[in-house]
Amino acid sequence: MNAWLVASAVLLTLGLPPCLWQVYRRTPQERLAGLNLAATMCSAILLLFTEGFNRSSYVDLPLVLAVLAPAGTLVFARFLGGQAAQGEPD
Amino acid sequence: MTVRHVCALVLLVLGVAVLLLSAAALIALPRPYGRLHALTPATSLGLPLVALALAVETGPGRSAVKLLVIAALTAVGGAVTTMAIGRATAQNARLLRKDSPP
């Protein structure tokens, strides 16, 4: 058990639950914010696993997540923002 | 414990602290627009500090460059997604002009 695994355990137990709590409630846009922060937390946790388990091949996961998570958030934001622009009856 | 290891641990503690601060700010700050300010410290400061700690630990070489690229990608992606979510929230609340592009 080294410092990196302790840090990733701290992030998993203390950092992810607030994000999941935010994903659970209120409007879709606020849930999207929680989802974005959860993706960043997961990136950090996966990065820490690289050094914690001492396998350098694990570092490809946070690289892919860092590229794809913003793309997914942008897709969601595009659909959520456009809801008010079209089609809502006045 | 070498100096490099101590530096890496200090950076790690700082990075984890900033990430936990963002998580706390996400549920504490006033909703809905205030909470979006909590996303940026995690991507601009928290994750780059963690990646820097790992880069210091692994020493100079290819893997350090990979970690720093992850940090840069996350910082840029975080700025863009914060803007996108903020804009989507404002558009949903009809705060922006009607002819503003999506």
Added chain:
Amino acid sequence: MRWSGAVVNIVAWWAVLFVLNLMFISTVSELELVVAAATGLLAAVAACAVIKASGTAGSRGGPWARALLAWPGAVLADTGRLAAATVRAVRGRKFRGRFQKVELKAGTGSAWACALLSATPGAYVVDVRPGAAGFGDVLTVHVLGDSATALEGVLTGGGRS
């Protein structure tokens, strides 16, 4: 000639992507070099096409060097303010952020300026309106507190409107 600018762009992108690709893989052989060169070329052409299609190709001017230098200090200062605001919010004192209109200095490219400003925890940009001739673009920015960072001073060249 206009296409020479495009060729320079593609070559620059290709060089960056090629070097990045070689940095990421563990062992470099001839096959890897060929693959990196070919896919780098495809990606560079795609990147330049996307930049041209997004309409931000002209917005490159402005004090980007000074702004980049002011950015880390702004991130640290804003994180401190965010921590103070979180403590205040947890203690139960109600406060709200507000929207503010901020005008950029004339000639500043709004794309990179908005990204740099949103990368600080204290503000994020929600809307951009092109300014009148001779003036910069007007941004709608959401801020939490009252004090502006030095980065904002560099980008706007003055106080908030």
